[in-house]
Amino acid sequence: MSTVATQRNVEVEVPVNIALIKYWGKKDEDHIIPVNNSVSLNIDELFARTYVQCSYYDSMDSVSINNVTVDLTRNPRFLRCFDDYKASDMFAELCTFVQYARQLIQGHAMLYDSAGIVSKPQLSFQVSSTTNFPVGAGLASSAAGFAAIAFGIGKMFDLTMNEVSSLARIGSGSACRSVFGGLVEWEAGSEPSGADSFAKQLTSDKSWPELRAVVIVLDESEKKVSSSEGMRRSMDTSELLPYRAKEIVPNRIERLCEAFKAHDFEEFARITMADSNQFHAICLDTSPPLKYMSEASWQVVHAVEEFNSRGQIRAGYTFDAGPNACVFLQNEDVVPFLLQLSNYLTLPPTTMEDIENIAHVDIKEKANLCNAKNIVISGVGASPKVISNYD
Structure with missing residues (x-):
């Protein structure tokens, strides 16, 4: 044997x-x-x-x-x-x-x-x-x-x-x-x-190849309250948390999945932002309150809201338990959004150069803005993969 x-x-x-x-x-x-x-x-x-x-x-x-x-x-x-x-x-x-x-x-x-x-x-x-x-x-x-x-x-x-x-x-x-x-x-x-x-x-x-995630790194330091500890606090003290879990989430998941499969970006973005906002509302409903988003995070929110104020929803933000943002867009809207974002944050030099070269514009740096440490533009939905198998 x-x-x-x-x-x-x-x-x-x-x-x-x-x-x-x-x-x-x-x-x-x-x-x-x-x-x-x-x-x-x-x-x-x-x-x-x-x-x-x-x-x-x-x-x-x-x-x-x-x-x-x-x-x-x-x-x-x-x-x-x-x-x-x-x-x-x-x-x-x-x-x-x-x-x-x-x-x-x-x-x-x-x-x-x-x-x-x-x-x-x-x-x-x-x-x-x-x-x-x-x-x-x-x-x-x-x-x-x-x-x-x-x-x-x-x-x-x-x-x-x-x-x-x-x-x-x-x-x-x-x-x-x-x-x-x-x-x-x-x-x-x-x-x-x-x-x-x-x-x-x-x-x-590969079900939505045009969808992009723009990850905006605003703070690379470890958060003061870990997710595990934050969850414990919220479970013990937030009255909003059980209501969301029972009354909001099931229908929201159903609607989100339908929007994703239909490539309905406006509905997809609307639901994603709503859930991010409600999650952070639970954090603030926790005692003592959990504040994961920073002033720079809110500048991203403002940039997205301004970008979406021109007739249709073209960007959708989400924040996990931390200050860094993920903004979903379709490929054609990535550069226009980053141009908008440059009015709210100081972007990394390489990002600025790329935008200027693609859009043929000259971005004027503005004083007293929060800094984005890094920006990653990515496709979404990739599967894990084996790099090497040594057996």
Whole structure:
């Protein structure tokens, strides 16, 4: 009887996803079960490239993100002795994730000795991940990272996509959406164990090729209140949160999906902006209030409103739990919108040069404007992909 290799390796690339209908609040913290369904799109040009190695009978686990290493063999209680809540919280999530991954793939990783006796090996994971976007600044960085690890493990052990999505969810809730391309819905499910809480792909990854996302990075620093902590506060104190989850979200998802499939941009943008606004209203309805958007964020809102005041809705903004913006447009409207945005923000020099060359205009810099650190123009809906498989 054949034996399996003592080591498996894969390198994958998984995009960030941006929620159009937001996930905010867990009805079960242990199983990462959300209070409502959510819908998202992957941003093609923002991704985590991740190398995953699985070894048998090696006791050392390690995770490195952008060259910062977390040693998973250390006791998380030890880290909590330090005044760094965010680090200990992330460490606990990583430990839970690896434990769940081991349980999930045991049936796919049997070893046989010379007598044909089956055994379940001790598995260890070594993960090295790099991102091309700021981590912890409200760009769903943890989602891309955990989705990449789950996707890599899935490829190594032939997991179903439901299993991959569930595994990603254990690391970071919204990560379960990044493992699919196209328009994606994360279903909260009804099982207490979370067995039916995973994402599903609603459209193909190329279903709206003219759609663009303009990601406007306004602040690259980590937010003061993490998404996990913010959700806990909102679940405990916001009266608006349960009303939205029960009365607003189901119909809003139905309308958004219909608009997307019909390429009805005005309705798509209108619903996306409404849900972003309501999400941040919940943050302000939380005690103490959560203020994720900055003055620069509001300048993006003003630019979009001005751009849309000329007869039809041609741009739609959304903000996750952070100051950075994502503005959806159709391809033909990207440059006109950036020209409009230059009246509200100081754009990066390279962006200014590109606009001037394409539009044949000379943009005059204005004083006392907030600065955009970076602007990324991207297609949407890309699927994760395997870069290299070393088996």
